[in-house]
Amino acid sequence: MTASPIRAVPARGALGRSRPRYGEHAVRVVLVLAALVSVGTTVGIVASLIPTTVAFFGQVSWQEFLFTAEWTPLFADPHYGVLPLVSATLITTVIALAVAIPLGLGAAVYLSEYAAPRTRRVVKPVLEVLAGIPTVVYGFFALSFLTPLLQDYWPGGGGPQIFNALSAGLVMGVMIVPTVASLSEDAMSAVPGALREGSYALGSSTRQTATRVVVPAAFSGIVAAIVLAVSRAVGETMIVAIASGQRPSLTWNPLEGMQTMTGFIASAGTGDLPVGSLSYQTIFAVGALLFAITLVMNLLSARLVRRFREVYE
Amino acid sequence: MTSTSAHREAPARPGAQESPVSVGRPAAARDREIPDLVHPVFETISLSVSYGDYMAVRDVDLKIGERQITALIGPSGCGKSTVLRALNRMNDLIPGAHVHGRVSYHGQDLYASHIDPIEVRRRIGMVFQKPNPFPKSIYDNVAYGPRVHGRTAGLDETVERALTRAALWDEVKDKLRQNALSLSGGQQQRLCIARTIAVYPEVILMDEPCSALDPIATLRIEDLMHDLAREFTIVIVTHNMQQAARVSDRTAFFTAEVDEQGVRHGRLVEYDRTTTIFGKPTDKRTEDYITGRFG
Numbered sequence: 001m002t003a004s005p006i007r008a009v010p011a012r013g014a015l016g017r018s019r020p021r022y023g024e025h026a027v028r029v030v031l032v033l034a035a036l037v038s039v040g041t042t043v044g045i046v047a048s049l050i051p052t053t054v055a056f057f058g059q060v061s062w063q064e065f066l067f068t069a070e071w072t073p074l075f076a077d078p079h080y081g082v083l084p085l086v087s088a089t090l091i092t093t094v095i096a097l098a099v100a101i102p103l104g105l106g107a108a109v110y111l112s113e114y115a116a117p118r119t120r121r122v123v124k125p126v127l128e129v130l131a132g133i134p135t136v137v138y139g140f141f142a143l144s145f146l147t148p149l150l151q152d153y154w155p156g157g158g159g160p161q162i163f164n165a166l167s168a169g170l171v172m173g174v175m176i177v178p179t180v181a182s183l184s185e186d187a188m189s190a191v192p193g194a195l196r197e198g199s200y201a202l203g204s205s206t207r208q209t210a211t212r213v214v215v216p217a218a219f220s221g222i223v224a225a226i227v228l229a230v231s232r233a234v235g236e237t238m239i240v241a242i243a244s245g246q247r248p249s250l251t252w253n254p255l256e257g258m259q260t261m262t263g264f265i266a267s268a269g270t271g272d273l274p275v276g277s278l279s280y281q282t283i284f285a286v287g288a289l290l291f292a293i294t295l296v297m298n299l300l301s302a303r304l305v306r307r308f309r310e311v312y313e
Numbered sequence: 314m315t316s317t318s319a320h321r322e323a324p325a326r327p328g329a330q331e332s333p334v335s336v337g338r339p340a341a342a343r344d345r346e347i348p349d350l351v352h353p354v355f356e357t358i359s360l361s362v363s364y365g366d367y368m369a370v371r372d373v374d375l376k377i378g379e380r381q382i383t384a385l386i387g388p389s390g391c392g393k394s395t396v397l398r399a400l401n402r403m404n405d406l407i408p409g410a411h412v413h414g415r416v417s418y419h420g421q422d423l424y425a426s427h428i429d430p431i432e433v434r435r436r437i438g439m440v441f442q443k444p445n446p447f448p449k450s451i452y453d454n455v456a457y458g459p460r461v462h463g464r465t466a467g468l469d470e471t472v473e474r475a476l477t478r479a480a481l482w483d484e485v486k487d488k489l490r491q492n493a494l495s496l497s498g499g500q501q502q503r504l505c506i507a508r509t510i511a512v513y514p515e516v517i518l519m520d521e522p523c524s525a526l527d528p529i530a531t532l533r534i535e536d537l538m539h540d541l542a543r544e545f546t547i548v549i550v551t552h553n554m555q556q557a558a559r560v561s562d563r564t565a566f567f568t569a570e571v572d573e574q575g576v577r578h579g580r581l582v583e584y585d586r587t588t589t590i591f592g593k594p595t596d597k598r599t600e601d602y603i604t605g606r607f608g
Contacts, residue, residue: 117408194445198505200406202458202512203435212461217448 046291053288056281065285071248071259073282074268080282082289084248088258092169092240093233095254099173100229104180105215105222111181112188113210124185131178139242142171147243163245163257172239176229183228187221188214220305227301231294237262261290347562347586350376354516354546355400359414362395362404369395370579372414375565377516382538382547384557384587387567388602392579393550396567397518400548401437402430435462438509442521444501446493446508451476451485454493454504458512471511479507480537499530506537510545517541519549523556535560554603557587564590566599 057065060080068081107127111120146167151159160166191214199209215222245257246267259267265283273280353376360373370392377383377400385393395404402423404410416423423433435458446454455472459465472489476482481503485496493504502522509517519538523531538547538560551557557564565584569577583596594600 192445194441194443195447197403197406197439197441198445198447198508199457199461201401201403201434201439201441202461202508203431203438204458204461205431208461212457213447 049284049288049291052281052284056278056285059278059281060285069250071264074279078278082261082286084250085259085261085264085286086289087250087252088165088240088244088248088263089234089260091165091252091254091258092172092236092244092260093230095166095169096172096176096233096236097226097230099170100176100180100233101226103173104177104225104229105184107177107181108184108188108222109210109215111185113206113214124182127178128182129178130175131182133175135175135236135238136242138171138175139168139239142167142239142243146171158255160255161245161257163243163247165240165244165254165256165258168240168242168244169254171243172233172236175236175239176232179232180225180229183225184218184222187218187225190221191217219308223301223304223308227297227304230297234294234297235262235290237266241266261286265290347381348378350378352379353377354379354419355548356417357396357399357414358417360396360399360416361413362392362399363411363413364407365409367576368578370567373581375581375584377546377548378563379546380542380544381562382542382549382560384561384564385548385550385567386552386554386557386564386602387579387582388569389552390577390579391567391569393565393567394520395579396581397520397548397550398439400516400518401434401439403434403439405430435512436514437516437518438512438514439518439520440502440505440509440522443525444498444505446496446501446504448492448494450490451493451496451504452489455507455511457508462512475507475511476504478510478541479503480533480540481507497530499526499533502526502530502534503537506534506541510541514545516546516548519547521550521552524552531556554591558591561587563587566590566594566596566602568598568602 065080065082067083068079069083070079070081071084072079111124115123143163147160147162147164150164150167154160195213195217196209199213204212240260241263244260244263246259246263247257248259248264249256251258265286268279269283273283355375355377357373357375360375361371362369373392373396375396385397387393398404399412399416400418400423404412412424418433418437421428447457449457452472455475456468459468459471464471473482473486476485481500484500485491485504488495493501496504502525506517506522523534526534535556538549541547542562549557549561563585564587566582567579568582570580571577583590583594583599585594590599591603594603
């Protein structure tokens with residue numbers, strides 16, 4: 001090798017690793033493990049649901065389970081029609097969303113578009129405290145405060161029963177307001193200021209800018225927030241177990257008591273059911289259905305989010 | 314409205330046709346008479362703008378002529394963008410920003426308590442440094458302003474006319490429903506101009522509209538500005554002196570000054586016809602900047 005006057009490339013070996021980076025490797029392993037824990041848990045839950053659920057359907061036909069409306073699995077003459085539980089979950093969830101979506105989005109638009117930075121710094125954490133209240137507290141609040149209140153002030157007498165889906169749904173809605181508000185506000189704040197300026201420079205008001213530019217641009221984030229809220233409402237247990245009662249009944253009247261899927265699991269899974277019995281397997285079947293519903297919803301939302309995504313930049 | 318493309322092909326722009334204007338030479342910016350500022354569109358009287366305790370720009374006296382192109386030039390931090398944003402109350406949107414002194418628009422004090430900033434911005438549009446089309450279709454971008462102002466009758470014609478006026482119609486007429494973000498940077502900026510025109514403002518403020526664009530896209534925007542100046546009053550902030558020389562009728566030179574406490578403030582140094590500023594500036598600082606002897 002003749003020495004050239006200018007050596008563009010340093011000698012070989014200079015670029016080699018001088019010493020092994022054990023730390024780097026260890027960090028990587030820890031991080032991978034952390035990620036695997038959540039994946040592993042999900043897989044474990046599904047794996048534990050499947051065999052028991054399969055055993056359940058060995059004894060009860062899926063047609064009876066999904067399409068009949070009498071749910072008395074723990075009675076001497078058992079029936080396994082899950083529809084009353086599904087309808088109860090549906091009704092409480094719809095009521096909760098009717099509260100949480102307008103309030104949550106309203107709060108998010110206010111915080112992101114109207115509030116002064118100082119106000120936002122104070123209000124947002126306070127709002128998030130709502131999410132930290134134990135759900136059992138919400139449940140008793142619904143049962144011992146909201147229900148009597150509704151009964152007292154119900155126009156024209158009548159009014160809700162002691163256990164009813166309405167109070168449970170309303171309080172559940174309040175519970176998930178912070179979820180909707182906080183995540184939607186994050187999505188709206190992430191919309192570039194340049195888009196807002198563009199809108200204001202065309203002579204739009206704050207309201208027009210919020211509804212025509214910011215909300216559409218943040219739409220996928222808002223959908224994600226609402227879906228998470230739905231998942232929380234569907235999976236919420238304590239509030240409905242306490243406030244909407246334990247009696248499965250197929251009704252669309254939210255003033256009556258009803259038992260949701262989660263309510264059933266909580267009340268039946270008390271530990272005195274013999275493992276392997278049909279009653280025991282019932283819990284898993286309902287759990288599997290709940291899981292399936294949530295899964296379908298998440299897949300649906302993933303599609304929605306992609307479809308409505310407005311990419312800025 | 315086919316005059317746009319015709320104008321683009323016509324070799325009627327002495328400034329831009331040549332290689333970049335050599336610095337310090339009198340630039341024959343535009344072939345037209347520049348009238349005196351008898352009835353200015355804007356008049357600022359000791360305009361100062363502060364952000365919190367910091368005074369960004371101080372004591373600016375400026376008159377902006379109708380259907381002229383006025384360029385605000387100067388080094389970074391000289392307050393030229395701040396002054397521009399004071400003209401349509403965009404500074405209102407920045408928390409802590411405060412305007413002192415007077416900005417009058419056809420004799421009306423823009424900062425008087427009864428003035429509605431939304432109405433101000435409807436008359437005085439703005440185009441920004443980085444193209445900022447909404448993540449919507451090309452059509453919806455242009456239709457945004459008219460829709461916001463409830464002028465939806467004849468919307469299709471309004472959109473077509475604005476796009477034609479912004480020299481973009483031929484390129485997008487077959488894909489009006491496509492997302493605006495699929496356009497190139499230069500096209501996006503012309504779309505933003507079209508969006509502004511669709512509101513029929515009187516004034517268009519441009520804040521370094523070409524600084525994110527390549528030279529060809531820049532020339533197209535400059536062409537467009539000449540064309541638009543027949544109808545609109547244009548104020549442009551630029552840090553490109555050649556651009557100021559090529560496009561503007563009048564040029565205001567700003568600089569950043571350090572006061573006794575060591576705080577920097579923007580100041581207006583000299584304001585005159587562009588040919589004068591680039592030909593025989595009276596202030597030494599202007600001359601230094603124009604000839605490149607200053608940062």
